[in-house]
Amino acid sequence: MVNINFISSKGVLQKADAVAGETLMECAKKNQIHEIEAECGGGCSCATCHVYIHKEWLDKLEKPSEMEEDMLDFAFNVKENSRLSCQIKIEDVLDGLTLETPETQF
Amino acid sequence: MSKLIETDALIIGAGPVGLFAVFELGLLNINCHVIDILDKPGGQCAQLYPEKPIYDIPAYPMISGKDLTDKLLLQIKPFSPVFHFEELAKDLKKNNDGTWHISTKKGLNFHAKVIIIAAGGGSFEPKKPNIPNLEKYFDQVRYSIDQIDNFKNKDIVILGGGDSALDWTVQLNEIVKSLTLIHRRDVFRGSPATVNKVMDLRDKGEIKFHVGQVKNIIGSNGILDAVQCEKKEGILEIPCDILMPFFGLTMSLGPVEKWGLNLLEDRVSVSTETYQTSVPGIYAVGDINTYPGKLKLILSGFHETALMAHAVFKYINPEERLTLQYTTTSSSLQKKLLAK
Ligand SMILES: Cc1cc2nc3c(=O)[nH]c(=O)nc-3n(C[C@H](O)[C@H](O)[C@H](O)COP(=O)(O)OP(=O)(O)OC[C@H]3O[C@@H](n4cnc5c(N)ncnc54)[C@H](O)[C@@H]3O)c2cc1C
Ligand code: FES
Numbered sequence: 506m507v508n509i510n511f512i513s514s515k516g517v518l519q520k521a522d523a524v525a526g527e528t529l530m531e532c533a534k535k536n537q538i539h540e541i542e543a544e545c546g547g548g549c550s551c552a553t554c555h556v557y558i559h560k561e562w563l564d565k566l567e568k569p570s571e572m573e574e575d576m577l578d579f580a581f582n583v584k585e586n587s588r589l590s591c592q593i594k595i596e597d598v599l600d601g602l603t604l605e606t607p608e609t610q611f
Numbered sequence: 612m613s614k615l616i617e618t619d620a621l622i623i624g625a626g627p628v629g630l631f632a633v634f635e636l637g638l639l640n641i642n643c644h645v646i647d648i649l650d651k652p653g654g655q656c657a658q659l660y661p662e663k664p665i666y667d668i669p670a671y672p673m674i675s676g677k678d679l680t681d682k683l684l685l686q687i688k689p690f691s692p693v694f695h696f697e698e699l700a701k702d703l704k705k706n707n708d709g710t711w712h713i714s715t716k717k718g719l720n721f722h723a724k725v726i727i728i729a730a731g732g733g734s735f736e737p738k739k740p741n742i743p744n745l746e747k748y749f750d751q752v753r754y755s756i757d758q759i760d761n762f763k764n765k766d767i768v769i770l771g772g773g774d775s776a777l778d779w780t781v782q783l784n785e786i787v788k789s790l791t792l793i794h795r796r797d798v799f800r801g802s803p804a805t806v807n808k809v810m811d812l813r814d815k816g817e818i819k820f821h822v823g824q825v826k827n828i829i830g831s832n833g834i835l836d837a838v839q840c841e842k843k844e845g846i847l848e849i850p851c852d853i854l855m856p857f858f859g860l861t862m863s864l865g866p867v868e869k870w871g872l873n874l875l876e877d878r879v880s881v882s883t884e885t886y887q888t889s890v891p892g893i894y895a896v897g898d899i900n901t902y903p904g905k906l907k908l909i910l911s912g913f914h915e916t917a918l919m920a921h922a923v924f925k926y927i928n929p930e931e932r933l934t935l936q937y938t939t940t941s942s943s944l945q946k947k948l949l950a951k
Contacts, residue, residue, distance in 0.1 A: 545660065546659075578794070579859035611738040
């Protein structure tokens with residue numbers, strides 16, 4: 506099990522167990538993280554699974570693909586630590602990954 | 612009022628289920644017009660995952676959203692459905708004789724014996740950015756252009772870096788007083804020709820371009836005056852008469868909500884015998900409907916259209932008997948299918 510810390514826009518922490526191989530978005534949906542919508546179900550075509558990864562974890566992730574960068578253009582309030590959670594594969598080394606969810610996905 | 616378009620059935624939504632509804636209705640000689648707010652058929656399959664494979668369409672071990680749409684279009688061709696794209700079905704009225712009148716946002720008018728709602732996850736609408744007070748200035752925040760004259764000699768601010776943002780930048784630039792394009796990075800995603808054109812306009816100083824994001828707008832007495840663009844270097848205030856945000860599309864139930872149908876959790880309740888809604892003469896199939904055990908699958912939507920079509924036939928022709936015919940063996944069905 507890989508532990509993920511979801512912090513809501515209101516600052517509320519929700520811990521969730523993820524399985525290596527699934528995506529961060531899938532883990533969020535399973536655990537009913539409300540601020541993640543994922544309208545396209547992981548197709549990288551909606552940008553409603555936008556999250557802010559905590560700085561210390563950013564380097565441990567693979568860099569976003571060009572497709573993800575393009576889709577981030579459709580997210581709002583994009584920051585340097587913005588990512589689309591459906592494009593992040595959970596791995597064992599991500600145990601403890603901490604991220605914030607935005608107030609709205611629009 | 613524009614000319615009234617007559618049809619047996621008016622299908623709202625050209626997603627996979629709306630398309631197959633044309634087929635099932637067509638077999639029973641019920642002709643169809645189809646409305647969709649998108650500029651193309653296929654619904655979610657075309658808009659959200661055209662290149663992704665689907666594995667649970669019977670007899671297709673694997674098929675992409677795009678191929679499924681193309682094959683459905685081919686399959687329904689014999690019934691010559693008439694499509695009306697980029698049209699939002701908006702107002703619904705019942706006529707005295709029990710038929711229906713539907714008008715679209717842009718002003719098309721339909722007269723139909725029955726309405727088939729195949730609106731899926733709802734209509735695709737532009738995302739509205741989460742900027743405080745945006746709704747206060749709804750008149751000055753535009754997601755499309757109805758009358759280009761309204762943009763003449765105005766200060767326009769366009770947000771985004773995709774096709775829509777770039778296309779409108781190029782088109783509007785000629786007639787406006789000033790045009791500012793704001794995007795979160797200096798990379799654009801659009802057809803190379805349009806991207807080059809925008810770069811060229813920027814280099815010549817004909818448009819202004821900022822890397823940044825708009826998080827606040829400023830106005831007084833209900834009139835929008837300026838936007839605040841957050842840049843690395845600080846906040847920049849840019850005069851603005853019309854703001855055009857282009858952050859893609861999202862699905863929302865839309866006008867269907869206001870048609871007086873029984874809804875359950877934003878879905879239209881139907882009978883599983885007829886797929887009729889709580890209002891006689893209005894049917895709902897595919898992702899938009901709900902009933903005990905509903906699965907939002909294309910497969911289930913297809914099944915629903917067959918039962919719906921038989922129910923519609925009986926509704927339109929109460930005196931006639933309808934027997935089930937197979938497309939394999941029925942000569943009259945084959946005549947229809949092979950006619951064109
Ligand atoms: C990423 C993803 C993967 C999927 N994978 C599968 C899969 O493997 N197998 C499967 O069976 N299903 C899958 N689905 C679900 C499947 O796509 C839907 O069940 C299917 O698209 C529903 O079809 P529909 O015709 O009911 O609605 P939609 O495809 O949603 O089409 C509805 C159309 O109606 C239009 N519309 C709505 N309201 C209005 C209005 N008022 N005026 C004008 N137009 C309107 C919309 O613009 C839209 O084009 C997937 C969905 C997603 C997002
Ligand atoms: S779920 Fe749609 S882009 Fe991630």
